[in-house]
Amino acid sequence: MQLKPYSQSRFSSHLNTLYPEFKEAFYLCQSHSQYFQAGEDILRQGQVLKHLYLVSVGRVSMNIAAVNGRRFQLGEVECDYHIFGEMEYFTDTVCQWNVVAAEGMQVDIICLNALTELLAKRPEFHLFFSCALAADYQDSLDIYTHRLLHSITYNIAYDLWHRSQSSVMLGSFDKVCMEAERFGTTSRVYRRVVKDLIEKGLVEKHGTEIRVIDTDALKFFIDHYQ
Structure with missing residues (x-):
């Protein structure tokens, strides 16, 4: 998902007004930054999530592998403040996808405990996540449906x-x-x-x-x- 509000959201007007405050609060949850080289995994399938990863600029690809060795590529994203690991954060499950740096990039690392405290204190910030995840879900389902049918x-x-x-x-x-x-x-x-x-x-x-x-x-x- 992207940190900034999606334009197609029902609540985009409200979220755009709230965005500067949300972005500032979200970055207060940053613990450090980390450099990833091209081809290096940012997240690995099956990995226990320890942080969220915010890529302000740079290209990443996402793929998932089956036990038989076959791999499905979702595609490559030109990041614009994209967050990775947010789905696993809310479901408290291991990482579903491999997220791979397509080029060298600096990534902001977000502390899960700090984010949890923020969302508990400011529940209105949940709306950023729910709207973005709903949009991403529909886009992904459209891809999967075409591939399947x-x-x-x-x-x-x-x-x-x-x-x-x-x-x-x-x-x-x-x-x-x-x-x-x-x-x-x-x-x-x-x-x-x-x-x-x-x-x-x-x-x-x-x-x-x-x-x-x-x-x-x-x-x-x-x-x-x-």
Whole structure:
């Protein structure tokens, strides 16, 4: 979640008014800062949560691995005061996702005890968390639903079209293996689907970048895909 209020919240006007006070109080819960190198885990799946991590600027990726070794990539985030570990903080469970620094970055470390005391004294600050977590939940559920209910071809085509139409919070990867994991598949299957879309004249590839040639044709393909 982001520290600042989400624009789509029902309470965004109220939260924007309260935000300067909330941000100041939240930063009083900071215990220290820590530098993470590119590729280093900020949070590890199965780890007991000891702090919250606030990334003011920098790119991170999130993934989850199964016992069989398969991995699902949620995507890459260009952080703008993003908080990580907040879900586990409220549920008091071990970390569900691996959060990995995509570049070197300074991360602010938030003390859980101090935050707990703050929220007990200022329960109105809970609204920042509940609104942000609700928005993130809906975005994540939309991704999971598409991955579960549609084919790999549909999901890759839809993702390319969606990214050509609007800016998205979760970015794609320039490595085929990681991009394939974003769709819950293998590099071989991902390459085959992209090759098929290229042969249909819907997209083109320049280096590691895939570009949509005809958005209308791609949308028609998506709408009529069986």
